[in-house]
Amino acid sequence: METVRATIEWTPEIDRFVLWAEDLVGSAFVPEPIGDDPLASLLLEVDEDERETGRVVGVEMAxxxxxxxxxxxxxxRPWQLRGWEPLPLDALLKRVQRELRQRQRQRQLKAAQRGASAPEG
Structure with a gap:
């Protein structure tokens, strides 16, 4: 079973996260909602006739x-980020979620510390 090598983009200010299959970056795709979550979609590859190919290009979510x-x-197929072991898609996303939540907490803590040390004027 071939592993999907992947890369991520994350904009923390708006919590926009995209996981891309590296070999399919630049492919045309259509979003397929994940359940009834309006902020989560599988990105499905489409061919030049705009027909789905059956391949997942990525995932976009908050x-x-x-x-x-x-x-x-x-x-x-398992997915893999650089330096990580191949994982099922849900396991990879859960691990990324834990790491990004921790990073976000650290950012918020630093921002709060800067705000507390700012001189009043």
Whole structure:
């Protein structure tokens, strides 16, 4: 079973997260909602006739708040970020979510500390 090598983009200010399959970056795709979450979609590759090819190009979601893991389909190929072991898609996304939540907490703590040490004027 071939592993999908992937990369991520995350904009923390708006919690926009995208996981891309590296070999399919630049492919045309259509979003397929994950369950009834309006902020989560599988990105499905389409061919030049705009027909779905059956390949998943990526996932887009508000990852910090995502909790609809049961709605995420089980894919037949593991996904892998650079330096990580191959994982099922849901396991990879859960691990990324834990790490990004921790990073966000650290950012908020630093911002609060800067605000508390700012001189009043």
């Amino acid at each position: 990852i910090l708040e995502f909790d609809r893991w049961g709605d995420l389909p089980t894919l037949d």
